[in-house]
Structures are given as structure tokens and as C-alpha cells.
Amino acid sequence: MSDRLDQLEARIDELRAGVRRAMRVKDTATARALRAELRAAERSWDTLVTGGLDGSPRVPDGAPQGLVTVREQAHQALTLLGAPAQPRLIAAVGEAFLGGTLRGSQLTSLRRDEERSFASSPYGRPYYLCAALTDRLAPARGLLTVSTWPLERRMVGPLSPRVDFLTCAIAVARHLSPDPRAARLLARMARNIPGGAAGDLGPPDPDRVIEAAANELAVHAERDTRDRADLAERATSQLDDRARLFGGTTLITVAGAAATAANGGAPTGPPAGPYVLGAPDKGAGATAARTKTRNTPTRGRR
Amino acid sequence: MNRLDALRGTTPQKPHDARAIAALAANPGCARRALLDGAGIDKDAAARHLGFPAPFGQSPFAITRGNVFEALVKADGCAELLRMLRELLGLPIAEVAYHDVENVGAHLRHAHTRALFDRAARDGGDAGTVYDHPLLSLDIAGHTAYLEPDVVAFQLGGRFHIVEIKSFAVIDGQADPSAVAAAARQAAVYVLALRRMLRELGHDPLRVAHDVVLVCPENFANRPVASPLDVRRQLGVLERQLSRMTGLDRLLDGLPADLTFDLLPDEDGLPTRPAAELADALRGATARYAPDCLSACDLCFFCRDEARQEGATDLLGRHVRDELGGVASVGEALGLADGARDPAEGQEEIARLLRNAERLRRECLA
Amino acid sequence: MSLLTSLARLRALDEGIAQPIATVRHVHLSARPMVFIPLKLSGEAAAPLAAVLGTERDRPHLLVVTQPRNRDLRFAWAAELAGLLLPYIEGFLAATETVERRNADPYERALDAPQLVLPNPAGVAFTRLLGRSTRFRRADGPYPVPASVPLLGRWLTYFGERAAFPGSSLMPAVTEELGRHWASGQSGLEDANLAAQLGWITEGPSDDAEDPLIWPPAGPATDPGFDAEVLAPAIESGSAERVTEALRTQLEPTWRLMWRAIDLLAGLPEGASVAQRWEHDRGSFSGMAAQLAEGAPPQARRDGAVAAASRLARLERAQAAYEVQRAYDDPLVMAEHRLTGEAFAGEVVETDPEHAEGEGRSRKLRPLVVIKTDDPVRLAPGTALGTPQRRAQGAQLVSARDGLVTLKITKGMGRGRTPAPGSVPEVGERVCYTSLTDDFQGSAALPEAEATPWTHGGPPREYEPGDEDAREEWS
Structure with a gap:
């Protein structure tokens, strides 16, 4: 068996070198082919080295846990929050309050699936997870809402992201459970609200958070309510049912298209290379721009 | 600028980004780089085609980390960022208006940015506070480069602040100086672009603060911390370098009329021009190689190879070159040291030093 | 760098082999050096990925964080590292000599001291950060870690600070030491690549040295191509064996280079003042051990004004003495x-x-x-x-x-x-x-810490590491 292992290791090294060589000259076709071979060799190695005992193949990431589950979890989290939210926050709420195993990355394609379902049989479902709408009545990047909410709540005026954040913070404080993950989530939100956190340490005081958030809300509420009402009125008069839920224009994936042509937003990590002292003028170009995804969800960073 | 387009030939233009523009200032004396950048040539592709791929790359871990950190700073309507701006710059509580410029289609984003900033500069009080991923532009030698700062913040005393989000850590109040310097150079590009935009719109360019807001993770956690960063010096260097770029004509005048750096790409974008021919063409424009190029320029290995073949003292670094008082070749310097070569006019002093150094080394190593 | 060194570089370039710029060795070499090659996760400040270490060239110990984003595994890694480094460090405390001092009590000085040998200055800086990220941890309270972890943190912090002290040999960086003894035919920037620099000294230059497939970087940063093509898929697969094997391939070549470099340095006769500087190192090491034994708190995050000024003065004096001693020795x-x-x-x-x-x-x-x-x-x-x-x-x-x-x-x-x-x-x-002489002006008179003038922040508060220090995230 160790002979086989040796052979496999030699083969793996060879393939790896091949892949990296191909990548260096940007020969992606060869790299892809070699990579596939490499994965196969690595799988054989894994099987062999574990003696086939631990043969339980790992569930690949993103394995279907049933769309309904993810959808329902997101729905529950959004209902708890009561305001448009980003996948990241939805996942955190799901984890802290609903015992969920939701990951932000699972939510990225949700809106499109919902829109497709709505298109094929409108109002076939009791609720849809849909878009928040910008002042151009287009879907706002990375926000999820629930179709059964009043339209105003799903609008995004200039102050709305802040108002929604404060609303969410109050909701999280109200539902605070003994789960340490809930306390951590609240602490993280509290420190971004003036007067919300006593110090850096100790569990956050939910009453204090609610009071602080309400105080700041009072500053923004009037203008935000007005902005949202205006937008909702426009949405009602200008958009059909589908667009009212999922946005006036087709979904835009700005990041990809724009980035290749005009990206200056370089990845924030320092570049690396044998002689890199400062930052080379690399990485901000096409390669890095394409790999850059907005709203990258965090996962399991604890 | 037709001449520059001829240098590029049929190869599509490579747009500049902020880092590339910032790097222009790194080696201002290099005519090769000035011409390639001025013509918008993809140096990375050229280097690879020549068989000298650049030694840089970015780890996927670093890229992910950068993206995750930026997302965290901007999450929930920039909640973290607002906290920092309130603490650092005294942003009033009422100022929270958020504009996600990326909500607009790519082709409209630049125009949208102009309209937003024009309105902000005009109306002041009622304008937005945080602009996420606006799209600015800057003319580089007749070509427009589009630039995308992480965030522009307004409503701090009626001034615009560039916010630069970087994922290198600030530990006990200290960060890697080279990383900070690179961030400052990059941010200066944004400041300049935004200032020019305001000037075109008829506003006072100095409403863009020269203090940028640098946001980094603090210590070993993900928690962001903001620090002000004065980029006046970097701005000065950059403006000087850009004004020099517009003086490319002088460099162009010295080139053979038929010189071109065209890669002759086929329909798949793969270069078809014989590499040796491209190398010859590039040698037509003088480079000034320095080891620093190894961290800044895609063509570094090509130019280093050239310097090796020429036996140039540049290989050993600027310090050595300066110490040799401008003796450009290794053979010449060693000849002066051995006494095999008579010093030219003006070389007497360095020749005396080299001869002495040679004598001392021989004596000590005997 | 002087003209003499520049000339040596020119000669090296011309002859295709590095040239000596020293006739004796100016660094102390331990009989039992601890070679330590740490790797960190790209993009993170101080997230350890792996290390290979050991005092015997045919017995390297490989420590790997098989899931680098897992905080518990990271601390487990630190505990494993402590399990190897602390016995090595503490092993030097048993044998001591009594040193008499004028106007002060005699003290015990270790007869020998530990020596951590790192590949390059970046490795030294990373070791210091490892110390910073672990020394405030606590064995009790909300995020407990093994007791050995904060102790390791304090030692690594100490080694990191001492490495900044000119002439100290407690934690040398190999590329720096080689560069002090040989001039290669490349730039100082390129000399930071251990394989390339060593190539110049031994066989002559080779482009292989810059090929990360042949000679992986000596850390702490890994090759981005390796990260993308090997490490990321290995981590994603969840197979600890595969991650370990991947990192082994990145560390083994450097391990061999490190011992090769030590052999090269050992081949030079020791300079006359090396023993004297090592004696200072031994004294300093014993002082640190005594502080730990007395239960002193972990080193503060930042020096107070007086401490910073006196530290700077000491560094300058040490720098001057080191230069003079090297000239007299060589x-x-x-x-x-x-x-x-x-x-x-x-x-x-x-x-x-x-x-x-x-x-x-x-x-x-x-x-x-x-x-x-x-x-x-x-x-x-x-x-x-x-x-x-x-x-x-x-x-x-x-x-x-x-x-x-x-x-x-x-x-x-x-x-x-x-x-x-x-x-x-x-x-x-x-x-x-x-005209170079070894007698220096005494240090500028600095006030006692308690008398720090208000212009410099007033007397510093006694440093008491708090809960916040202990619970600081390490993510």
C-alpha cells in the first residue's frame, strides 16, 4: 500500500507543479484538465491513507439541505428582524435565535429563485423573499425582504439603511436569549449605536440598546418615513406586481461587469510575491476584480 | 496621442487602476514604463509573452480576507464605518444618508457619481453622507482611467473624505509601514481624481480633504479601526509624475517612426507576435531597472535580464549605483578597481576609491 | 553598506559566486540551536499555519493548524509549540554562575542560553507577533487556554525584543547573518530570498531559487500559487492529512537550507568579541527568567515615555559597540x-x-x-x-x-x-x-519612570493587563 501511496504522491506533486506552471502562463485549459486529474489523485490518496475506514465522503459545501429549509429559516429571521437585511445578518440571527444552520452564501441565489417561482405562478406561495427597492425602483444590492410586508418597509431611501439597522438592533435586543451567540450579535450591534454599549466588555444590556437605538431613530424617523412613502407611492403607480416585488429593471450584477472594465477597488489584502515590499500595481486589474465578490458572506469565523 | 495608439497597435488598451497609477511614481526615470503605461499596454501580458512572467500573485486567502473585511465595515448601512467617523471626525448623529452607487448599472455609474457629488457640493446640508463605491475617472496621457474608491464620505464640515479600507492589521497602534505607504499612494490617486471632478464641475477642488480615512482591523480581531492619513506628499509626487506623463511627446520623438509594442493578439486575445521581435521593440525604449521594480512592475524580470546581459551595476541596487558615482557597468567598475582601465574625466575620485578598496580587500583576504 | 561591500558585490557578479566580506564569524552559534521556520496564513496578521522546528537536523518537528480559521486549533497549535519550545528554553536555566556586581547584589547567570534561528527578518517579526497575540491569554476565565500558551507568548515577545538589539544572538535571522559575512552578486532585496542568497554563496546563482515550485519561500508568507492550487483545496477537503502533507512540502526544503546556512556560518572562526556579546545575552536571558519567576506581569502593549527613551539609548549604544567590536575583530x-x-x-x-x-x-x-x-x-x-x-x-x-x-x-x-x-x-x-574606540559617553540622564514630565504623558500607570487583553479576539 505504501508503494501505491508513494506513487500517488509523486503523481500528485507532478500534477501540482503542472497546474501551477500552467497557471503562471495563464494556460487555463491545461490547468483545468490537470486540476481534475489532481483532484482524482488526491481523492485516491485520501482513501488509501485513511485505510478506507473513514470512507464517509464529506458532504460537499453547499449541499442541498432542501431549499424550503433555507427559505423558511431566512423568512423566520427576517420576520424577527422586521426590516430589510443583508444575508450576513440574516444568517447571524438564524444561528443565534432559531438554531439555524443557515449560511449567508446560501442566500445569494435565493432572490432569483423566488423571482422565477413568482414568474411561473404569481402569488402561488404564501410569501416570497424579495428585494428592497432603491430610489430608482431597482433592487437594492444584497438586501432581502418579505413580500407580505407593507411596501414602505421594503423601500430604501438614503436614511433607510441606518433606520433598518437600528430597527434590527431593537428586534435583536427584544428577543435576546441566553444563547451566547445572541449576546455576541447584540454586542456587535450595540457598539455601533451611540450610548448602546457601556464598555467593551460584559454582556450588553438589552434595555440600554433599545433606548439608545430608539433615541437615534427619533432623529431620522421623520425624513425616512417621508422618503419611503414617496418611493412606495411611485412604486405603486409605476411598477407591475412582479417588479414591485423584485425590482423595476432586471437584476443587475454590477460587480462582475463593471469590474473588468473599470475596477480600481483593489482587493484589500496585501499582495504577495518574493520581493514584494510595498504594493505592486497588480491585483487590481482584471484577475483580482473578477475574483472580488461583493457582500462576501462570512462563515464559521469563530 | 496618435503616436501612443500606434505603439499599442491592435492590442486592446489596458485600463489603469489606482495601484497602477500610484506605481507610476515609483520609477519616474524609466522611459520604457512611461511609454508602455502612457499607451495603455498590458505589461503583464507582454511580460508573459516574452517568457518573463512577473513574480507577483495574490493568495486567495488574502483576497477573501480583504473582501470579508470590507463587507464587515460596510455591513448594515455602514454601521461600523459610521461609528468610526463619529468617533474620529465628529460626524453628527443626523448624518447617516447612504448611497450605494453600485446599485446603478456599470455604464451609468460614473455619470451617477458626478451627479451625486455635484449635488452634494451644491446643496451641502441635504446631501448624502456615505457613498459606497462611486466611480471616478482620471486622464492618464490622453486615456481615461476609471477608479473606484471603497467609500467617499461627505458631511464632515462640508468636505469630502476618501475612505480606504485595507485588511492589514494595526497592532497596538502600529501597522506595517510599507503597507501604510502603499495605501497612502493609492488613496492619493482617488483624492486627485475627485478633486479634478469637482473642479470640472465648477466647485472648489480643495473641498476634498487631503486627510484620508484609513480603516484597518485592529490587533488580531476583525474589529475595524479608523485612522487619519495625510496624503499631501503622495499627492505632490503623483501630480508631478502625471504632468510628466503628458510630456511623453519628448520621449516619443526619440523613437524610430515604425516602433510598436503591438502584441498582435488573435481572436482569442493570445499574442501572435514573435517574442524576439517584441523584445527588440521594447529594447528600443530605454528602461531604468532597479531592484525595486521587482515589487512594482510586471516587466521586472525582462528588464533585469537585460541588465544582466549588459552587466549593469543597476542590478545591485540604487545604493551601489550611487556609491559608484554613476559607473554604469560592472566591467568598467572592476577595471577601474584593478587599474586595468584608466579613469575617464570626472572618474578620478571614484577610481582612486575603488583602487584603494581593491588593495584593501586583497590585503585582508590574502 | 560600504564601497568595500559594493566592490565585493561587483566581484561576485563578475565571478558568479559570492565574495567574503568578513574573515571571522560575528554571530554566536549555539551548540544546540533551535531552528524555527513558521508559516502564516496569507492576509492575516498573525494566524499561524504551520511551523517546523527542532534542534537536530534529522529530527524536524512539524506542527500544523489543519483548519487555520479555527481559533481553538490555533491555540492548540500554540500549546504544541509551547510544548517543544518551553522545555528547550527552560533547559538552559539549571546551570548558572554567580556574577558579582559593583554596588549591586550578585546575580545568577545561565552558563548557556537558548538560540532560536529564524530564516529571515520577516520570520523574526512574525515570531514577535505570535508572542504579542498569546502573552495576554489566560488559563482561566471566559476563553481559557493552556497555561503554557501565555508563558510562550512572553518568551517569544522577549526573543522578539532582544532580536532588535544589535549584536544579540538569541534570535538571529539567517539571511541577515549570511549577508553580514558574504556579498552576493544581487541586490539586498533579492538577498531576502534564502534559497537565492545561499545559492550565490555555495554553487552560484540559479533561477531555480526564484521558482517557488523548486524552492518554496522560506516563510512566513507562503507562495500565492501554492495557496491557490494546493492549500485552499486541501483545507476545503477537510482532510487534515492532506493539509499537513501540503505544508510539509513547503517547509522541508527550507529546513535543509537552514542547516546548510548554519554549517556555512560555523565554518568561519568565531570573532574575538562574540563570547562577550553572548555573555550579555546570557545575562539578559537570566534576567527575563528571573522576572517570570517573580511573577511580573506580561510585557506592556507599549512602552512608557521614559522606558522608550532609555530603550532607544541602549539600542544606540549597543549598535555603536557592535560596530566597533566587529572592526576590532575582523x-x-x-x-x-x-x-x-x-x-x-x-x-x-x-x-x-x-x-x-x-x-x-x-x-x-x-x-x-x-x-x-x-x-x-x-x-x-x-x-x-x-x-x-x-x-x-x-x-x-x-x-x-x-x-x-x-x-x-x-x-x-x-x-x-x-x-x-x-x-x-x-x-x-x-x-x-x-579612532574608533569602545568607550562611549554614558547615556543621557533620564528621569525615573515616576518622574516622567507631563510633556511625555506624565508618570505611566503601572501596567495591569486586564480582561480585555485576555479576551482579545484572535480571528
């Missing part, structure tokens, strides 16, 4: 000063050993020596001189012209009417004199 280093005219060497052509100044009771013996030299002397009459040949001797320049230097000896020739035998150089002897 004619090739002294040659740099001869080139600039601050030193000269040559043959004694005439002496007047019984020359004296003054009369009667104030009569002083001042032997005269005339030296013929080819060096360009740029020293004024009256300049105090020292000589590597007779370190206790003091002299003064009388005149220098036409390649002849006259000096008078003022110290170190005995108290009699005639000089002690051997204290005055003989005609025909080769000697070297220099």
Missing part, C-alpha cells in the same frame, strides 16, 4: 574604516620606546611609534587611537604625512620608567590603529 571590517581614513595599517619603521614628556614628578612615559602606511589617513593630530593588536593600549596621533604616521602611546604600557615588555610594537611589526 581586518576586513576594519578595512572599511581604513578606506574612509578613520583607521590605518602598516609596518612599524621606527620606535622610541623610552620617550617621555615632562620632567621630575610629572614625567610621563610616552613611547613614540612611526608607522609606514599606504592608507589615506584623515585624522587630526591629537586624535585618540586604539588598536586591535593591543586592546588595552591607548595612543594619540602626533603627525601624519607622506605615508608616515607618528603616534605616542598613552595607556597600557605599564607604570615603570620603561615600557612593559611587548607593550610597544617592534620595528617591522604590522599594526593597525583607529
